[in-house]
Amino acid sequence: MSKNETKSDQHKERILNISREMFAQNGYEATTTRMINQAAGTAEGLMYYYFPHGKHEILDTIVHQGIINRVSELQAEFSECSTKTDLEEELMLMFDNIWQVFQDEENYQSFVITIHERTLLSNDQADWLLQVLEGLVDEIAKQLKAAPVLQSRPDSQFGPLARVIVSIFQKVIYDELLIKNNRQLTQQMRDQIKPQLSVVL
Template identity: 40%
Template sequence: MEKSELQKDKILKVAQSMFSEQGFEATTTREISREAGISDGSLYYYFPDGKREILDTIVHQGIESRTVVIDDWFSEVKTVDDLKKQIVDLYERICRIFEDENSYRSFMITIRERPLLSDSQTDWLIEVLSNIQDKLIKELSAIDNQLNVDVKDFKYATGIIISIIQKSLYDELILKNNKVISKEVKELTESEIELMIQLISKKDLSRN
């Protein structure tokens, strides 16, 4: 990485920490410069639009990193057990995203500073969840003969699964302000996912 990129990365990390701890409005460019060990002029050299450009960059990088981690989880399923395993693996993958400090901070900044962000920046979660639901519907379609639910109801079934995952993240990260999803919450959420899969599966298959 070139020196200029290293310097930009340092500024972003300092700003990310400050925005996360004290908020965007309460953080000044002078504070960021001082903490990064550079002059105010240097900060504006790397980020001409100042603090707002830094915020946009942090949010954009966070969205990209989270989306990449989630997007490559899907693979073809052939049985109900395959379906169950893939959804639980997906949930574990999402939980691991927030175990990384940078990912956690970026996510919380995106949530807390929502009024300052564009629709495209704040709608990333909706888009990601929509993509996940589309993939889940495709999975259900691949084993529809093993399920006790009509194709026309796949959207509702997958919506419930998404809601189970979403509630876990919302309760832990936002309401309780925890930095990681606890083992107990993971186990409870995975049990709820497995129960949902059992309910939509044909009875003779759900006993296996």
Template identity: 40%
Template sequence: MEKSELQKDKIIKVAQSMFSEQGYDATTTREISRKADISDGSLYYYFPDGKREILDTIVQRGIESRTLIIDDWFSDIKTVEELEAQIIGLYEQICSIFEDEDGYRSFMITIRERPLLSDAQSDWLIKILDNIQIKLGKKFHTLLPLLKINEDDLVNATGAIVAIFQKSLYDELILKNKEMISNEIKKKTEAEISLLIKLLTK
């Protein structure tokens, strides 16, 4: 990595930490510069639009890294058991996003600074979950002969699975202000997924 990229990464990491701990409005570019051990001029050299450009970069990098994790998760399946295993594996993968300190901080910045962000920036989690529901629908469709539901029920069935994911994430990370999904909640959520799949299976 070039020196300029290393310096930009350093600024981003410092700003990400400060934004997540004390908020965007309470953080000044001067504080970021001091903590990153650079001059104010250097900060504006790397980020000409200052603090706002740094925030946009943090959010955009977070969106890109999380989307990559999720996009290619599903592989070919032939049985309901394989589908269930892939859904649970995907849930664990989503949870792992928040076990990474950068992932958690980026998520909290997105939640706390939502009024400052565009819809595309602030709705990344919804878009990921919508994408998961679409992919789940395709997998469920291939297994319809093994399921109790018909094609018209696919949206509701996949929506129920995504709602289980969503409740777990929002309850723990936002309502309870936890920094990661606990093993207890993971087991409970995975049991709910298994039960729903069992109820849908012939």
């Protein structure tokens, strides 16, 4: 990579970082391109060089990168779970790992932006987002199917089971991060999830 390419990447990343902070703090609509340029110390034309479709392209890029970063951190491995307790513990570990992802400020900001500005996403971006989430459910279903403790279940149950587990996690994450603005994982939160997992398993 040449020196110019490196500098170009740095400029683009700076615009994204500034925009992410502003969108998360002020909202997409309240953040103007002029505000972004002033904070980033860039000329108007430079921003459109990197993002020809302007602010909306920046939003799509932030959402895209945020989802990729969060999903790449999620790992599930249930092939050693021979008891229901083993599986519950692995699922709780998975939740802990998900929660840890949001301790990174960029991941947290991207998540808040994705939720608050979801109606502004382009059709392509919205479709891609749904595909990623569906892929996550499919991966969890595949891992659940590999769990010895669930071997007696018919294959048709693993997809719905994975979807319910994701919904349980989502409810707690949304309530705590978005409604209560709480980023600390507490035992009370874990205690809220465990009985629900026990019921669905």
